Amino acid sequence: MELFYCLAFGGLSMVVAALELSKTNKDRVAISSAFNSFKNNYLVVYSLAMAGDWLQGPYVYYLYSQYGFDKGDIGRLFIAGFGSSMLFGTIVGSLADKQGRKRACVTYCIAYILSCITKHSPEYKVLMLGRVLGGIATSLLFSAFESWLVAEHFKKGFDPQWLSLTFSKAIFLGNGLVAIISGLFANVLVDNLGLGPVAPFDAAAILLAIAMVIILPSWSENYGDPSESNDLIAQFKVAAVAIASDEKIALLGAIQSLFEGSMYTFVFLWTPALSPNDEDLPHGFIFATFMLSSMLGSSIASRLLARPTPKVESYMQIVFAISSFTLMLPTFTSFLVAPSTENGGSISFGGRILFFGFCVFEASVGIFWPSIMKMRSQYIPEEARSTIMNFFRIPLNIFVCIVLYNVSAFPITVMFGMCSIFLFMASILQRRLMVVAEIHRSRAQDWPSLNERDGETAPLNI
Structure with a gap:
């Protein structure tokens, strides 16, 4: 069985390496040394920030169980994290637009460091406080860093096409390579060095502190719309009006919520799906x-984004359709493959099918992140970027909280089937986004000829 996972891991490694080495000149973009320096600085900081998050993932549940809490108590702690992200994340995101994105990134580091410190206490209230801080930090991680990057990229006058390069590299490193290394490093700290389940949280705090030390002197501050001194309520109104008045933004928010909601549900469900009879699984190997697979997806995305065709709006509808099929596999296999009745042992034949399907889904996740970043940079207005991005996370967090609360109320096949339907809906909405975007592009191209014919200039608000 170890050979099975080694072959899968080795095969994917060779595919990723082949994709990276086989890039043609068409896939590579000529860039300036100034941009290269800017990009590398951001990638170092983003990788450290993501490492601080990834190091904690494998041992959160285990640490809580070691403190003597049962599944219900642990479930409430997880709900507190997502609920905090939903309730406070939008407010913090709005403050990032108003008070500065650099400050928001520093706040992320501080909040997550404090969250890591709370893990030393076995007191439930202290751990609950840590989850609240972690929820706030998560909202900042997935909004403030991207908002700072986009604003700073254009402020420095870099080519818009180069932004896709930074996005794809950030996902390849931060959500791929760093995740693998973080998982292995956490395993070494806990199992090999015997430092206990709190050690990965201490390591995360150190890396977050290093990221903060780099940010403070090397990043300049940027804001939303500097011409307006909006209060928080006014900032919410600006974001709400932007979403309501622009179909592209509303579609993008719905697509993001549907995909990420399914993704976070998958994170909770893949273990029982692969081991319904408590099969002996090498969790670290599977996670790696x-x-x-996610790195493979981000490598594919980098090649796609470097080319003028196909457009990101076009290929993402295919990605969503494929991911929908992969999460329907647990339902299919429950009917087509005879379930194993033997407790323990190695992974079943049906489990192997699901494993490869889940790897395809993770590759879709790798394509999704840089692609959604690209679309957000095109469609979300700069003056309320962080606020709007956190608005998108409200339905996501509500959905995940509901799933966590009812995770044992429905069969696992029903939960996966629901996620598959959501992803299919995302594919349909992506199709609509592509049509709307094409209409706006054609109108923008028609305006110069219309103005020349009428002898006047009329700006088009796209």
């Missing part, structure tokens, strides 16, 4: 293989 999933992350390698």
Whole structure:
């Protein structure tokens, strides 16, 4: 069985390496040394920030169980994290637009460091406080860093096409390579060095502190719309009006919520799906293989984004359709493959099918992140970027909280089937986004000829 996972991991490694080495000149973009320096600085900081998050993932549940809490108590702690992200994340995101994105990134580091410190206490209230801080930090991680990057990229006058390069590299490193290394490093700290389940949280705090030390002197501050001194309520109104008045933004928010909601549900469900009879699974190996699949996806995305065709709006509808099929596999296999009745042992034949399907889903996740970043940079207005991005996370967090609360109320096939339907809906909405974007592009191209014919200039608000 170890050979099975080694072959899967090794095969994916060779595919990723082949994709990277086989890039043609068409896939590579000529860039300036100034941009290269800017990009590398951001990638170092983003990788450290993501490492601080990834190091904690494998041992959160285990640490809580070691403190003597049962599944219900642990479930409430997880709900507190997502609920905090939903309730406070939008407010913090709005403050990032108003008070500065650099400050928000520093706040992320501080909040997550404090969250890591709380893990030393076995007191439930202290751990709950840590989850609240972690929820706030998560909202900042997935909004403030991207908002700072986009604003700074254009402020420095870099080519818009180069932004896709930074996005794809950030996902390849931060959500791929760093995730694999973080998982292995956490395993070494806990199992090999015997430092206990709190050690990965201490390591995360150190890396976050290093990221903060780099940010403070090397990053300049940027804001939303500097011409307006909006209060928080006004900032919410600006974001709400932007979403309501622009179909592209509303579609993008719905697509993001549907995909990420399904993704976070998958994170909770893949273990029982692969081991319904408590089969002996090498969880670390499986996690590393999933992350390698995500790296494969981000490598594919970097090639796609470097080319003028196909457009990101076009190929993402295919990605969503494929991911929908992969999460329907647990339902299919429950009917087509005879379930194993033997407790323990190695992974079943049906489990192997699901494993490869889940690897394909993780590759879709790797394509999704840089692609959604690209679309957000095109469609979300700069003056309320962080606020709007956190608005998108409200339905996501509500959905995940509901799933966590009812995770044992429905069969696992029903939960996966629901996620598959959501992803199919995302594919349909992506198709609509592509049509709307093409209409706006054609109108923008028609305006110069219309103005020349009428002898006047009329700006088009796209």
